[in-house]
Amino acid sequence: MKLRSRSTSVDRGPTKREKYVIPRGVLDIDWQTLFTVAAHRHSGTDEQEALQRVQSLWGTSRATIICQSVRSGLDLLLESLNWRPGSQILMSAATIPQMARVVIEHGLVPVPIDVDRETLAPDLDQLRARITLESKAILIAHLFGSRLNLSELAGIAQLNKLSLWEDVAQGFAADRFPGDDHADVSLFSFGMIKAQTALGAAILRFRDPAVAQRCEEIQLQWPEQPPHHFRQRLWKAVVLKFLTWHPVYSLLIGTAASLGTDYDRLLSQSVRGFDATQLFVQLRRRPCRAMIDLLHNRLAHPARHWMEQKTKLAGRYDELLPVPVRVGSQASFPARWVLPIVSRDPQRLQIRLVRLGFDATRRASQLSVVAAPDDHPQWTATRTHTWLENLLFLPLHPALRDSHIRTIAETIHDIES
Numbered sequence: 001m002k003l004r005s006r007s008t009s010v011d012r013g014p015t016k017r018e019k020y021v022i023p024r025g026v027l028d029i030d031w032q033t034l035f036t037v038a039a040h041r042h043s044g045t046d047e048q049e050a051l052q053r054v055q056s057l058w059g060t061s062r063a064t065i066i067c068q069s070v071r072s073g074l075d076l077l078l079e080s081l082n083w084r085p086g087s088q089i090l091m092s093a094a095t096i097p098q099m100a101r102v103v104i105e106h107g108l109v110p111v112p113i114d115v116d117r118e119t120l121a122p123d124l125d126q127l128r129a130r131i132t133l134e135s136k137a138i139l140i141a142h143l144f145g146s147r148l149n150l151s152e153l154a155g156i157a158q159l160n161k162l163s164l165w166e167d168v169a170q171g172f173a174a175d176r177f178p179g180d181d182h183a184d185v186s187l188f189s190f191g192m193i194k195a196q197t198a199l200g201a202a203i204l205r206f207r208d209p210a211v212a213q214r215c216e217e218i219q220l221q222w223p224e225q226p227p228h229h230f231r232q233r234l235w236k237a238v239v240l241k242f243l244t245w246h247p248v249y250s251l252l253i254g255t256a257a258s259l260g261t262d263y264d265r266l267l268s269q270s271v272r273g274f275d276a277t278q279l280f281v282q283l284r285r286r287p288c289r290a291m292i293d294l295l296h297n298r299l300a301h302p303a304r305h306w307m308e309q310k311t312k313l314a315g316r317y318d319e320l321l322p323v324p325v326r327v328g329s330q331a332s333f334p335a336r337w338v339l340p341i342v343s344r345d346p347q348r349l350q351i352r353l354v355r356l357g358f359d360a361t362r363r364a365s366q367l368s369v370v371a372a373p374d375d376h377p378q379w380t381a382t383r384t385h386t387w388l389e390n391l392l393f394l395p396l397h398p399a400l401r402d403s404h405i406r407t408i409a410e411t412i413h414d415i416e417s
């Protein structure tokens with residue numbers, strides 16, 4: 001495709017505004033499933049049987065457990081291991097802040113490891129240099145739907161007697177990937193904005209069945225997630241799904257603009273699973289029956305259509321976007337569910353795209369950089385910081401057409417050149 005000639009002027013890019021705003025995305029769950037959940041009457045099987053039905057669908061001979069979220073799962077895992085305070089967990093520097101918060105809650109120290117923007121892999125030299133006698137585990141995140149090859153990391157972990165955990169919260173692709181065999185623990189999320197969402201829930205897969213059993217025993221002592229909390233999430237999902245129908249979304253944005261409301265902040269807050277002020281009270285709950293049944297439904301009837309469509313749209317973006325803005329250009333993606341780019345001026349680009357009718361956002365994934373530990377202030381992750389703070393997520397929505405992607409790409413060429 002021929003793009004417009006590059007220009008230094010912001011005002012010379014495409015100017016025709018879309019009739020409707022194209023929203024940033026849409027929840028990956030259809031109306032029928034939402035209404036089935038709303039009318040949910042559980043099947044009469046007991047909780048253990050319901051859990052086993054989900055576990056059998058995961059297709060692994062390793063032990064698995066089902067939690068309310070990946071954060072709850074990490075909390076359980078650390079509780080079960082009961083490591084000495086001050087022990088260190090080497091983590092991908094780019095993750096959601098509450099993953100590091102869970103580590104700290106257990107008296108442990110998160111140690112950030114830089115993540116490369118092109119490969120989305122951790123810097124292995126830096127990782128080796130930050131291993132100490134206090135190090136206990138490596139927690140690696142597969143970001144934005146990419147999938148890392150863990151073999152080299154497994155070698156480092158083995159050599160240093162560390163556990164290797166993979167955070168696949170952003171990586172479920174309904175492609176029967178049960179977790180990497182190199183990992184001691186794999187953590188998958190089915191949170192609100194994730195692929196094939198179960199409005200929450202997580203699956204953890206363990207190499208060591210004894211660790212799985214300890215986690216299971218601790219979880220059994222936790223109270224059940226109150227069913228009305230799950231129902232609140234359900235109604236939130238119904239509202240969000242309705243709002244992200246593009247004619248309605250256009251109205252929403254228009255109204256928010258006239259009221260001076262920051263809709264971007266409101267939307268990103270509304271998909272957060274837990275209230276930060278009561279985080280550990282909320283994390284330490286077993287998933288309720290409706291959530292387990294919904295997770296079963298999602299795994300038993302994988303709906304890959306939207307995921308495949310998104311992956312195609314992302315492929316088109318990749319063809320048209322200038323190379324310097326791309327994220328994960330050397331990573332492998334079994335599927336795409338978000339499309340981040342790095343901009344020299346993400347705020348200006350966002351404003352420009354929104355004006356044209358494309359709801360780009362800086363808040364889609366809530367990632368931030370893990371801070372250096374107090375006793376090793378030099379262990380920063382400055383390279384990750386450089387690209388993460390300039391991230392902008394482009395829309396991936398069923399209403400997105402090829403002409404839209406071309407307009408977005410032209411605008412980006414204009415601003416970034």
Ligand SMILES: Cc1ncc(COP(=O)(O)O)c(C=O)c1O
Binds near residue numbers: 070095190201
């Ligand atoms: C990289 C990463 N890790 C962990 C999580 C937490 O997953 P959950 O919401 O299931 O706790 C997320 C959630 O977005 C994430 O993006």
